[in-house]
Amino acid sequence: MNYKNYTGSGTDFYQTTSAVAETVNLAIKLQRPILVEGEPGCGKTKLAHSVAAELGLGEPIELRIKSTTQAKDLLYRFDALRRLQEVQNPQFAERARYVYPYISLQRLGLAIQAGKPCVVLIDEIDKADIDFPNDLLDVFDQFSFDIEDLPQEEDQRCRAERSFGRMVKSTPDLKPIVVITSNREKQLPEPFLRRCIYLELVFPKDPGLLAAIVRKNLDHSADDLASDLIAAAVERFLAIRDQARKAGADQKLPATSELIDWIRILHWRGQAPERIRNSEGLPPYHEVLFKTANDRRRFEGEAS
Amino acid sequence: VTGLSSQGVLEGVFRELIRRQVPLGTRDYLDSLRALQLGFGGQSREHLRMLCHRLWARSDIERRAIDVAFALVAEPAADDAEARELEAALQGPTARQRPGPATRRTEPSASPDHKPAGGTPSTYDPRAGAAFVPAADPDAIPLPPAGIEPLGRETYVLQPQTVVSERDLTVMWRRMRSFTRRGPGRELDIEKTIRERCRCGVLPQAVLRPSRRNTAGLLVFADTSPSMAPWRPFLSVLADSLALGRLRAQQVFYFSNLPRNWLFHEPTLDERINLDEIARRYAGLPLLIVSDGGAARGHFSPQRVRQTMAFVERITGHFQPIVWLNPMPRPRWNGTSAAILVDESRISVVPLDKEALIRAMDLLRGERRA
Numbered sequence: 001m002n003y004k005n006y007t008g009s010g011t012d013f014y015q016t017t018s019a020v021a022e023t024v025n026l027a028i029k030l031q032r033p034i035l036v037e038g039e040p041g042c043g044k045t046k047l048a049h050s051v052a053a054e055l056g057l058g059e060p061i062e063l064r065i066k067s068t069t070q071a072k073d074l075l076y077r078f079d080a081l082r083r084l085q086e087v088q089n090p091q092f093a094e095r096a097r098y099v100y101p102y103i104s105l106q107r108l109g110l111a112i113q114a115g116k117p118c119v120v121l122i123d124e125i126d127k128a129d130i131d132f133p134n135d136l137l138d139v140f141d142q143f144s145f146d147i148e149d150l151p152q153e154e155d156q157r158c159r160a161e162r163s164f165g166r167m168v169k170s171t172p173d174l175k176p177i178v179v180i181t182s183n184r185e186k187q188l189p190e191p192f193l194r195r196c197i198y199l200e201l202v203f204p205k206d207p208g209l210l211a212a213i214v215r216k217n218l219d220h221s222a223d224d225l226a227s228d229l230i231a232a233a234v235e236r237f238l239a240i241r242d243q244a245r246k247a248g249a250d251q252k253l254p255a256t257s258e259l260i261d262w263i264r265i266l267h268w269r270g271q272a273p274e275r276i277r278n279s280e281g282l283p284p285y286h287e288v289l290f291k292t293a294n295d296r297r298r299f300e301g302e303a304s
Numbered sequence: 305v306t307g308l309s310s311q312g313v314l315e316g317v318f319r320e321l322i323r324r325q326v327p328l329g330t331r332d333y334l335d336s337l338r339a340l341q342l343g344f345g346g347q348s349r350e351h352l353r354m355l356c357h358r359l360w361a362r363s364d365i366e367r368r369a370i371d372v373a374f375a376l377v378a379e380p381a382a383d384d385a386e387a388r389e390l391e392a393a394l395q396g397p398t399a400r401q402r403p404g405p406a407t408r409r410t411e412p413s414a415s416p417d418h419k420p421a422g423g424t425p426s427t428y429d430p431r432a433g434a435a436f437v438p439a440a441d442p443d444a445i446p447l448p449p450a451g452i453e454p455l456g457r458e459t460y461v462l463q464p465q466t467v468v469s470e471r472d473l474t475v476m477w478r479r480m481r482s483f484t485r486r487g488p489g490r491e492l493d494i495e496k497t498i499r500e501r502c503r504c505g506v507l508p509q510a511v512l513r514p515s516r517r518n519t520a521g522l523l524v525f526a527d528t529s530p531s532m533a534p535w536r537p538f539l540s541v542l543a544d545s546l547a548l549g550r551l552r553a554q555q556v557f558y559f560s561n562l563p564r565n566w567l568f569h570e571p572t573l574d575e576r577i578n579l580d581e582i583a584r585r586y587a588g589l590p591l592l593i594v595s596d597g598g599a600a601r602g603h604f605s606p607q608r609v610r611q612t613m614a615f616v617e618r619i620t621g622h623f624q625p626i627v628w629l630n631p632m633p634r635p636r637w638n639g640t641s642a643a644i645l646v647d648e649s650r651i652s653v654v655p656l657d658k659e660a661l662i663r664a665m666d667l668l669r670g671e672r673r674a
Contacts, residue, residue, distance in 0.1 A: 026358055
């Protein structure tokens with residue numbers, strides 16, 4: 001059995017270039033994790049959803065990372081406190097002699113145990129502590145992990161009752177597709193980078209592709225959105241991005257998600273395409289496009 | 305597609321990259337062969353180049369190295385026209401005075417009505433300018449715009465490259481660990497509590513234990529004199545990374561040229577503090593001194609030797625161990641006070657590179673000198 005080919009245009013909510021799709025396919029075929037980087041709002045997380053949807057793998061298993069997350073937290077949890085509580089209760093005291101009833105597999109652990117084709121999304125890995133990516137390396141290499149808290153002598157018993165042992169391993173026909181996103185807040189360790197297939201999502205410069213992305217992202221209520229409005233907005237938007245970059249308003253350049261919000265407002269306010277294209281000075285409702293006051297001021301200075 | 309087979313090109317490019325010290329392994333090469341078998345990159349040379357990028361490049365520098373290696377292996381006949389153009393441009397740079405896109409940021413300072421450079425440095429990472437732009441100086445002159453535009457496939461990497469990255473330094477500090485359980489019991493000792501419950505039949509009281517804490521610390525004395533200007537970016541990375549190192553105590557003090565009675569909290573030599581006060585407050589901590597020790601100026605000064613020795617003598621009792629990190633290349637130490645320091649004093653002197661830093665870390669952790 002094999003994963004199907006990913007085209008990048010097979011879903012109704014995501015559209016990407018064939019180059020990106022090719023990289024994704026390469027990673028899937030070589031069974032390597034995909035590390036996706038790119039500016040905020042350019043669709044890193046959505047890429048994982050689109051891969052899952054297009055290949056018919058259901059929802060991706062999404063692991064959100066916090067600064068305190070440890071690799072172990074994604075795999076299993078040992079509830080020592082509950083064990084302590086139950087050891088004092090005669091009703092549970094027998095059970096509390098063992099560790100295994102208090103071990104529960106977490107989402108990534110469950111995915112490895114199940115060994116079914118799926119997409120695992122590790123979102124914003126750069127938020128975690130610097131040791132985190134290295135701890136995950138082996139897990140992704142072998143798709144197996146060791147439950148260190150489970151005593152060796154309970155291995156058999158746990159296997160019989162909970163259907164996993166100290167070593168959780170699956171021999172899947174297909175390894176899960178692992179998509180990791182990063183915002184470049186922290187430098188990632190070299191061995192980790194080497195293991196992944198690196199994919200940088202750049203903001204599309206092609207108006208046609210951008211318009212297709214916009215169309216896929218607008219809700220159905222916006223079906224009646226005239227295509228010349230979208231075309232005009234996309235055209236102006238690319239110019240705005242250029243102007244903003246020139247003015248140094250690049251703390252957070254407007255990206256796809258801002259563009260979609262902007263087009264929604266333009267549509268809602270009934271702006272005519274010609275006005276969007278030709279308005280002198282500042283474009284209408286440009287406030288939606290900038291996330292910091294500093295960026296907005298700089299852009300306004302450049303545009304007017 | 306003529307000449308070498310795709311596999312031959314891959315092998316050639318891979319060998320060339322290894323020669324250029326791109327950190328690739330056998331596995332990367334085998335993966336590329338497998339990708340080729342699976343039908344990736346076989347369509348054309350361009351597809352093959354993209355495959356190399358996808359598999360092997362992790363940064364702009366590596367992408368560029370791949371392009372160069374690829375040009376060497378796959379298209380050995382050099383583009384003569386381009387070479388001629390480059391030569392012409394180098395001979396007469398004034399003929400093509402158009403600033404390239406990479407220099408756009410420096411343009412505002414060239415326009416006459418603009419405030420001279422004063423407003424722009426905030427957009428620079430102070431580490432970017434390395435030796436040209438002193439880190440702390442807001443009135444520093446930015447790098448001049450390049451006279452010629454990059455030609456053809458030529459590309460430039462304009463990201464700042466520090467000697468050792470903040471991440472690597474942080475990892476090193478974190479290796480300075482000595483965990484001990486000290487102080488009052490704060491953490492529940494589950495094993496002991498359960499054992500106590502089994503022993504007594506009832507649980508009179510939960511058993512607590514002190515939490516594990518890192519007791520390692522580090523003190524840094526850093527030289528910010530003009531002779532250390534090239535390493536100011538390194539010093540600022542060092543100070544930043546130290547805060548992430550999870551040490552019990554860490555502090556950087558600055559001095560100019562030679563440490564004497566007073567040291568300073570800031571690299572700008574503000575907020576001074578007496579050496580005795582530091583010795584009292586941080587007694588017993590390992591000490592790292594970062595200074596060129598007179599090697600940058602390159603001449604021998606007996607007075608400097610005397611003063612340095614006196615300082616080393618004075619602090620030896622207070623801090624243990626002491627490591628002197630000299631960022632000047634080792635051959636430049638000869639004939640200066642830095643060389644005397646290596647021969648005569650009891651402290652360890654190491655140069656600035658990754659291996660030496662690891663060695664320094666071992667020494668600071670209390671390992672004996674080799």
